[in-house]
Amino acid sequence: MAMVKSDAYGHSMIRVARVLGDNGCELFGVAEMAEGVALREAGCEGEIFIFLGFDPGDIDYLFTHDLTPVVFTIEDLERIAVAQRRRGVTIDVYLKFDCGMSRLGFSPSAAAGVFARCKSLAIEPVGIMSHFPCSDNRRSTSSTQVSEVFYQIDHHDPAGRPLVKSICNSGGLLYQPASHGDMVRIGISLYGYYPDGSTGRESDDGQGLRPAMRCLSRIIQVKTIAAGSGISYGHTYIANREMRLAVLPIGYSDGYFRSMSNRAEVLIRGQRAPLRGRICMNMCMVDISAIEGAEVGDEVVLLGRQGSASIDADELGEWSGTISYEVLCALGNNNHREFLR
Numbered sequence: 001m002a003m004v005k006s007d008a009y010g011h012s013m014i015r016v017a018r019v020l021g022d023n024g025c026e027l028f029g030v031a032e033m034a035e036g037v038a039l040r041e042a043g044c045e046g047e048i049f050i051f052l053g054f055d056p057g058d059i060d061y062l063f064t065h066d067l068t069p070v071v072f073t074i075e076d077l078e079r080i081a082v083a084q085r086r087r088g089v090t091i092d093v094y095l096k097f098d099c100g101m102s103r104l105g106f107s108p109s110a111a112a113g114v115f116a117r118c119k120s121l122a123i124e125p126v127g128i129m130s131h132f133p134c135s136d137n138r139r140s141t142s143s144t145q146v147s148e149v150f151y152q153i154d155h156h157d158p159a160g161r162p163l164v165k166s167i168c169n170s171g172g173l174l175y176q177p178a179s180h181g182d183m184v185r186i187g188i189s190l191y192g193y194y195p196d197g198s199t200g201r202e203s204d205d206g207q208g209l210r211p212a213m214r215c216l217s218r219i220i221q222v223k224t225i226a227a228g229s230g231i232s233y234g235h236t237y238i239a240n241r242e243m244r245l246a247v248l249p250i251g252y253s254d255g256y257f258r259s260m261s262n263r264a265e266v267l268i269r270g271q272r273a274p275l276r277g278r279i280c281m282n283m284c285m286v287d288i289s290a291i292e293g294a295e296v297g298d299e300v301v302l303l304g305r306q307g308s309a310s311i312d313a314d315e316l317g318e319w320s321g322t323i324s325y326e327v328l329c330a331l332g333n334n335n336h337r338e339f340l341r
């Protein structure tokens, strides 16, 4: 299953789903009903899974848009049963179990009761799902325990067929080969990143995954400031020498986190230039003293390659105290996007 929630981690749910669908992907995962509706209306023909439940008033979309709910409360099972009777049709339902994440899901110890309730409601679950809390850590022993709890949930449909079982995200796919089950649900690795922040160059092909997203800006003003000048709000950086500064039209409202102030670097003419002073809402400043010829209009790479240099989302995550996932969502979902292929 391709996880395309949150606008495909900033890459565009509809464009990503279209490319994946054209290449044979049949299962798509989103967080909210509205995302599933939008994806269906954009022409996605695969099975679309809704992971975060639904407002009771929105239940008809499950039927009109052929969406598959991953259910985690008895109340939602009851609502689905009522709607199925009212409409005279059934839909596929998956059940979510909480096997150690302390997030969404029925308790595995309640499984027998949940299946009994399904039966009395004439709901036939197609599969069960859970989620790993620590699968991004190759050395954590948590995943083995969580996996054991999950695979012990035992149920067969009336025909004796076992349920579809799915617990793996990208970390599970890459680092928990014994837990793959019937279906894996991958997000971050689709977009070219390893969940543990590694480059994956130790992988079989020595290449690793390749990030899909680049984020570009440009220089809109160049100036020379005297030694002793303070830069940006609060003067958190004071130039200790004469300095050539470039102003870039990107700031925290564009998803370029303020917490990276005085820490991040960008690429200009294939070289790294350090950010100086605080990142503003729509602008920031970089030191281009060392970059010969840098001028207004130059391309600036915030994320991605330029020549032989590159900056990836894990590095931006280190500068801002977060992870690649959040960097991709923030930059992708707050800026104009162009799709190269």
Ligand SMILES: *Cc1c(COP(=O)(O)O)cnc(C)c1O
Binding pocket: 003, 005, 051, 131, 168, 169, 170, 171, 185, 186, 187, 188, 189, 195
């Ligand atoms: C987002 C999500 C995934 C994908 O996680 P990645 O670490 O990005 O691969 C899998 N399952 C569920 C339920 C999710 O919400």
